Amino acid sequence: MKNFSGKALFLDRSDINTDEIIPAKHLSENTRQSLKPYLFEDINLEGFDNKKDIQGKGIIITRENFGCGSSREHAPWALETNGINLVIAPSFARIFKRNMFNCGMMAVELSHEIISRLFSVFSKRDTEIETLFDKSSFILKSGDVKESVKFEISKFDRALVSAGGWLEYADSRY
Amino acid sequence: MGKTIAEKIFESHIVDNPSDDIYVIRLDAVFCHEITTPIAINDLVTRCKDRVFDTSKVKAVIDHVTPAKDSKTAAQGKILREWARRHDIKDFFDIGRNGVCHAIFPEKGFVRPGFTIIMGDSHTCTYGAFGAFAAGVGTTDLEVGILKGVCALRYPETIRINITGKIPEGVFAKDIILSVIGLLGVNGATDKVIEFSGPVVTSMSMDARMTICNMAIEAGATCGLCAPDMTTVEYLWNFIREEYKTKDKALEAFRSFCSDPDASYVDIIEHDVSSLEPVATFGxxxxxxxxxxxxxxxxxxxxxxxxxxxxxxxxxxxxxxxxxxxxxxxxxxxxxxxxxxxxxxxxxxxxxxxxxxxxxxxxxxxxxxxxxxxxxxxxxxxxxxxxxxxxxxxxxxxxxxxxxxxxxxxxxxxxxxxxxxxxxxxxxx
Structure with a gap:
């Protein structure tokens, strides 16, 4: 199973699309690793520097409809090659969410209220998130501030994360 | 309780129900292009699973960058071409005989009412114009489709958009779908199917229906769908005449993929286009x-x-x-x-x-x-x-x-x- 704990990167905008996550001009790359430098290269987000702000981060917390647009699995791969295996948002585009779990990564939905609170409490500070997969909870820590948040994912998505993705799961069953 | 088109197609293809509302369905076709497929092929080869579930149901085209513009895109074409040859995939369309995937596959008669189709391309929803359940997927879903002929999808909930009124001269299918997306928002139909119905849709050509279904994804939808009718039969006639003998028989068969009058929808939206102007996007x-x-x-x-x-x-x-x-x-x-x-x-x-x-x-x-x-x-x-x-x-x-x-x-x-x-x-x- 992949690592789902690490430092948080807050992206304060809704509808961040797949062209912003990884522009189409890089879709001619035939290895996942070669996508690494281009993550969020063209993102429309004031003050964001993709060279600096991604470094050392392991988890993204963002607003609704993350990953809308294209079906490209290059989007999760560009995240994965940068050490990001978990995105937390109020909602996701269908194909992006599917692609994440199909790769054994996680796209976890939390309510608008919780996401807004996490933004207001943690987004301006260095925040570490520990994921307790079996207990379905995240523990967010920043200095003295600590908060535990429960999450829910479907039994199927949980099985994909445990199996390391959809291909192994499907090939052994169908 | 009656059923929607999407529910009827879905239910006739269920293989498994691994959890909650996730169903594994059997696929009638898997379409491939040279941007998202080569990386799937390479992965299947690495895993020693370089197989194709049914070479007559897998179709491929080089369309995104053709002719190749550089060594990298040439390599993508080469991987797809060699894979198609290796597996004896008959329906492979290379430069000189190719076309944009969502135009060429319908043109060749590969999209039929009641079909389930996936492709590693978000605009796969286009095929819903024929009353097919077609979803864009990522590379891993595509790999599983190629290998096993199945896909895991959520049970489809449908938003029905009833398009009524008289289309003003100079207003076209593109204006209608852009106005619908403006109405729903980019997230308005996420994880849902949009069924386009009403007299305006019934009067549309297949080309126009493909234009509206094509952009269902821009409102987040899994698939856009139109009920198959005589227009669908006419478009497909050359490919189905052997099978059905008469157009009426074909229509009768296709009617089993229309929504029942008492089908249940998550939302029904009435959209009168009588006063719609030509539109464009600004942001x-x-x-x-x-x-x-x-x-x-x-x-x-x-x-x-x-x-x-x-x-x-x-x-x-x-x-x-x-x-x-x-x-x-x-x-x-x-x-x-x-x-x-x-x-x-x-x-x-x-x-x-x-x-x-x-x-x-x-x-x-x-x-x-x-x-x-x-x-x-x-x-x-x-x-x-x-x-x-x-x-x-x-x-x-x-x-x-x-x-x-x-x-x-x-x-x-x-x-x-x-x-x-x-x-x-x-x-x-």
Missing amino acids: YRPDNVKSVREMEGAKIDQVYIGSCTNGRIEDLRIAAAVLRGNKISDSLRGIVSPATTEIYRQAIDEGLVAVFLDAGFCVTNPTCGACLGMSNGVLAEGEACASTTNRNFIGRMGKGGMVHLMSPATAAATAIAGHITNSKLYNGK
Whole structure:
């Protein structure tokens, strides 16, 4: 199973699309690793520097409809090659969410209220998130501030994360 | 309780129900192109699973960057080509016989009512125009589709959009779908199916139905769907005549993939288009929609007519009707890409290509290239494109470029004027 704990990167905008996550001009790359430098290269987000702000981060917390647009699995791969295996948002585009779990990564939905609170409490500070997969909870820590948040994912998505993705799961069953 | 089209197709294909509302369904077709498939092929080879579940149900095309523009895109074509040969995939369309996937696969008769189809491309929802359940997927889903002929999907909930009224002259399917996306928002149909119904849809050609279903994904939908009818039968007739003998028999068979009157929907939206004006997008989201009248005068550097949304013969006829006898403005450049080799030939035969050439358009080969900023019409920083494509995301047609989505009629009129303007086909105030 992949690592789902690490430092948080807050992206304060809704509808961040797949062209912003990884522009189409890089879709001619035939290895996942070669996508690494281009993550969020063209993102429309004031003050964001993709060279600096991604470094050392392991988890993204963002607003609704993350990953809308294209079906490209290059989007999760560009995240994965940068050490990001978990995105937390109020909602996701269908194909992006599917692609994440199909790769054994996680796209976890939390309510608008919780996401807004996490933004207001943690987004301006260095925040570490520990994921307790079996207990379905995240523990967010920043200095003295600590908060535990429960999450829910479907039994199927949980099985994909445990199996390391959809291909192994499907090939052994169908 | 009655069922929707999506529910009927879905339920007739269920293989497994691994949890909650997730179902594994059997696929009737898996379509492939050279951008998302090579990486799937490489992965299958690495895992020693380089197999194809049924070579007659897997179809492939090179369409995104064709001819190849550099060594990397040439390598992508090579991987797909060699894989198709190795597995004896008969329906593989290389340059010279190719076309934009969502135009060529329907044209070849591969999309039928009641089918389940996946492809590693978000605009796969186009095939819903035939009453097929078709979903865009990522590479891993595609790999599993190629290997096992199945896909895991959520049980479909449907939003029904009943399109009524009389379409004003000069208003087209593209204006209707953009207005629907403006209504729903880019997230309005996420994880749901949109069923397009009503007299306006019934009166539409297959080309127009494909235009509206194509953009269902821009509202987040898994699939756009239209009920199959005699128009569907007529379009497919050459491919199905052996099977059904008469058109009425075909229609009767296809009727089993229509929604029941008492089917249940998550939402039913009435959309009267009688007073709809031609529209275009103004921002970086497909739901940023305004009337062309409000956008009149916006500066344009390139006009692009083509893509899986609006590169079909009907689209070229409409654009040519606006362009005939006119020259495009010196202040911009125009590119038209007929969506398939067959459409290209037809456009030559009908004299449409001559109209484009006389007007000063570049007529390029069938390809997706410009739409996603990969080739054949990439924008420079600060440039704006009036485009008949489907996405206006920031940087979509080239870094720092702006895309205004619109109908072929508006795009052609814009090419003549040098700025965004309504076509002469539209007589509204």
